[in-house]
Amino acid sequence: DAKTTQPTSMDCAEGRAANLPCNHSTISGNEYVYWYRQIHSQGPQYIIHGLKNNETNEMASLIITEDRKSSTLILPHATLRDTAVYYCIGRNRDDKIIFGKGTRLHILP
Amino acid sequence: NAGVTQTPKFQVLKTGQSMTLQCAQDMNHEYMSWYRQDPGMGLRLIHYSVGAGITDQGEVPNGYNVSRSTTEDFPLRLLSAAPSQTSVYFCASSYSRLAGTPINEQFFGPGTRLTVL
Numbered sequence: 001d002a003k004t005t006q007p008t009s010m011d012c013a014e015g016r017a018a019n020l021p022c023n024h025s026t027i028s029g030n031e032y033v034y035w036y037r038q039i040h041s042q043g044p045q046y047i048i049h050g051l052k053n054n055e056t057n058e059m060a061s062l063i064i065t066e067d068r069k070s071s072t073l074i075l076p077h078a079t080l081r082d083t084a085v086y087y088c089i090g091r092n093r094d095d096k097i098i099f100g101k102g103t104r105l106h107i108l109p
Numbered sequence: 110n111a112g113v114t115q116t117p118k119f120q121v122l123k124t125g126q127s128m129t130l131q132c133a134q135d136m137n138h139e140y141m142s143w144y145r146q147d148p149g150m151g152l153r154l155i156h157y158s159v160g161a162g163i164t165d166q167g168e169v170p171n172g173y174n175v176s177r178s179t180t181e182d183f184p185l186r187l188l189s190a191a192p193s194q195t196s197v198y199f200c201a202s203s204y205s206r207l208a209g210t211p212i213n214e215q216f217f218g219p220g221t222r223l224t225v226l
Contacts, residue, residue, distance in 0.1 A: 034214065043113075043199050043217030044152070087151065096167060097142065097215065101151040 004088045009104040018075040020103050022088030025069040033064060035073045037084040038102070044087065047073065083107045110135050115200050115218035122190040122225045130185040130221050132200030140203045141183040142167070142215070143175065145196040152199065158183055190225045197222050 005023040012018040024033060032051050036044040048055055048062045050071065055062045061074040075082050087102040116131045134141065142157035144167075154167030158177040172194060174186040183202075187194060201215040 041197065041220070043220055046214035049214065096154065096157065098154055098168065099152040
């Protein structure tokens with residue numbers, strides 16, 4: 001399984017960039033890294049995914065280290081609405097998609 | 110598209126009762142899955158399916174049954190509810206690796222909040 005490790009919680013000031021790290025040292029070469037977030041008690045929402053190269057979309061940027069053992073999700077200008085639990089996950093060969101406990105991100109006004 | 114729909118939104122059961130949580134998607138996704146989320150915890154995978162007629166166990170399958178007779182529907186059955194099954198249940202769907210689509214984000218339903226007394 002592509003197990004991931006994330007900090008339990010993080011704080012970020014509103015308007016600053018939020019950088020959320022994830023360790024996925026057991027990920028295999030062809031497995032993508034996905035990021036989701038869960039706001040309050042809603043269903044998780046997809047943010048971004050990547051394999052080797054850095055990725056950017058309208059929500060966030062994803063920086064993956066060259067050895068693929070870790071990645072960082074960047075929210076460039078955090079707002080209060082970005083307060084959520086952020087999950088970093090890998091998709092295994094057998095399609096078993098395992099979520100960890102995620103990082104609880106607090107955006108401070 | 111309605112996306113992923115789940116019914117009911119809320120349910121209260123007594124210990125020993127049975128019920129089925131419904132999940133449906135209209136995106137022609139091959140992959141569907143069920144997760145449970147306990148207070149303050151992350152999501153734990155219960156069962157998943159990579160296509161009609163194919164199901165497999167996740168992290169916490171005990172006490173739950175699933176079947177996948179159609180692409181659209183993936184019901185989750187509790188045969189004899191226990192208080193330990195009090196949780197929020199999320200259904201999700203995506204394209205499947207078997208379909209040759211390597212990029213596949215999961216779409217989640219709004220959840221079913223189940224209380225077992």
